[in-house]
Amino acid sequence: MRNIKLTIRYDGTRYAGWQSQKNGLAIQDVIQGIIKRITGERVNLIGSGRTDAGVHAEAQVANFRTKSKIPLEKLQLALNSMLPRDIAIIYIEEARPKFNSQKSAKSKLYRYTIMNNDYMDPLIRHFAAKCFYKLNIGLMKKAAKYLVGRHDFRAFKAVDGEKKNSVRTIKDIKIEKDGDLVYIYIEANGFLYNMARSIVGTLVEIGRGKIKASAIKEIIAKQDRRFSGPTMPAKGLCMVRVTY
Amino acid sequence: MRNIKLTIRYDGTRYAGWQSQKNGLAIQDVIQGIIKRITGERVNLIGSGRTDAGVHAEAQVANFRTKSKIPLEKLQLALNSMLPRDIAIIYIEEARPKFNSQKSAKSKLYRYTIMNNDYMDPLIRHFAAKCFYKLNIGLMKKAAKYLVGRHDFRAFKAVDGEKKNSVRTIKDIKIEKDGDLVYIYIEANGFLYNMARSIVGTLVEIGRGKIKASAIKEIIAKQDRRFSGPTMPAKGLCMVRVTY
Numbered sequence: 367m368r369n370i371k372l373t374i375r376y377d378g379t380r381y382a383g384w385q386s387q388k389n390g391l392a393i394q395d396v397i398q399g400i401i402k403r404i405t406g407e408r409v410n411l412i413g414s415g416r417t418d419a420g421v422h423a424e425a426q427v428a429n430f431r432t433k434s435k436i437p438l439e440k441l442q443l444a445l446n447s448m449l450p451r452d453i454a455i456i457y458i459e460e461a462r463p464k465f466n467s468q469k470s471a472k473s474k475l476y477r478y479t480i481m482n483n484d485y486m487d488p489l490i491r492h493f494a495a496k497c498f499y500k501l502n503i504g505l506m507k508k509a510a511k512y513l514v515g516r517h518d519f520r521a522f523k524a525v526d527g528e529k530k531n532s533v534r535t536i537k538d539i540k541i542e543k544d545g546d547l548v549y550i551y552i553e554a555n556g557f558l559y560n561m562a563r564s565i566v567g568t569l570v571e572i573g574r575g576k577i578k579a580s581a582i583k584e585i586i587a588k589q590d591r592r593f594s595g596p597t598m599p600a601k602g603l604c605m606v607r608v609t610y
Numbered sequence: 611m612r613n614i615k616l617t618i619r620y621d622g623t624r625y626a627g628w629q630s631q632k633n634g635l636a637i638q639d640v641i642q643g644i645i646k647r648i649t650g651e652r653v654n655l656i657g658s659g660r661t662d663a664g665v666h667a668e669a670q671v672a673n674f675r676t677k678s679k680i681p682l683e684k685l686q687l688a689l690n691s692m693l694p695r696d697i698a699i700i701y702i703e704e705a706r707p708k709f710n711s712q713k714s715a716k717s718k719l720y721r722y723t724i725m726n727n728d729y730m731d732p733l734i735r736h737f738a739a740k741c742f743y744k745l746n747i748g749l750m751k752k753a754a755k756y757l758v759g760r761h762d763f764r765a766f767k768a769v770d771g772e773k774k775n776s777v778r779t780i781k782d783i784k785i786e787k788d789g790d791l792v793y794i795y796i797e798a799n800g801f802l803y804n805m806a807r808s809i810v811g812t813l814v815e816i817g818r819g820k821i822k823a824s825a826i827k828e829i830i831a832k833q834d835r836r837f838s839g840p841t842m843p844a845k846g847l848c849m850v851r852v853t854y
Binding site: 375376377422424442443446451452453454455456484485486487488489491493 | 619620621666687690696698700729730732733
């Protein structure tokens, strides 16, 4: 059996997220359906992580096992010619037999884009969220430092009743300003459901002066979703890199 | 009467172009309609130049005269809150009484974006055209030099039967490569109908080796549309700056 690794770029706007589910079209299902049309096989395409409905990817990674002997280059061409225009395979390679996109991942990097003005830029409107209030980037950077490291991030997790381990390690948070755009990069060994978007929501509350930067220590310690900021819209979030 | 100058950004995908016309929705009409709702006046919004159906703008410039006393900042906020999400007023100012967006323009800068690979990047698919054939940028740059200057650009004009003056001055053409993307910037004192897109089509024919770089001199001299390259798709074209 070959183990094939795909690097996938997608505009998540019209999808119910990466993972197969009952309601709505999942990106995983779309790609699996096309692999079946090409190879005749019903494969399980393992993604590095789920992206939520409306979240994008510059480079999601996924792998699947196949008996097909079709050369890589031909397979990529076939996939791209049959995929809808909002999904593309940007890279394809043979992986070692034990490689698993999800379990082998060391860290994932997400970028959140905020348009910090009172209008939304029409050219990036599907890939950014708007913040009307002027953000103080210095305060946001100060707060971000408290988040880096190994913490129980329960305060930044969707309230879903699950009691799984919510300890994760944030390796780095970078905040950059370019004109009206603010980019927040978060790299972690894993993300809880809604974690990236509620961390960004909390940093935005800090940037506009509603929460003190130093209060983030208490928010983490309280482990209660009610004290952190709102979950930002999905469309501003993009998976940019998976490190193995 | 005040003379108000707007700088406008738009995603031209769903429009029939800048200028009012019988068929399809024009960007000019959309903005004029909203100005009427705000001021009660039926204004004539003069654009720096027409952009074709599907062409985008980072910074189109337009002006209109009004008796309204509404402050600039409020007017911009009102416009942006009422405009569809694919059009935004990114800058607003009072212009001198004689300022005319079209007649006062010294030059316009357009950018054409080509994805030079065998798939289209899903994240920019509405803003780039694909070229499957590997482009030789050196040859394209060499050819571009022949186009710069004052020429009769009839060979790069849509065949519309019109016999107007087709002499224009191209101030500069810059070609840049960034990964799989090729950007072609063309700055001229004016553009004939389809001129930017047929110049890019000709440069692409040269880049993929179908036409010699030096042949561009003859193509210009022959003044015949049949010898230049194809008109590239509208979606790759974007108006980036108007200089006054």
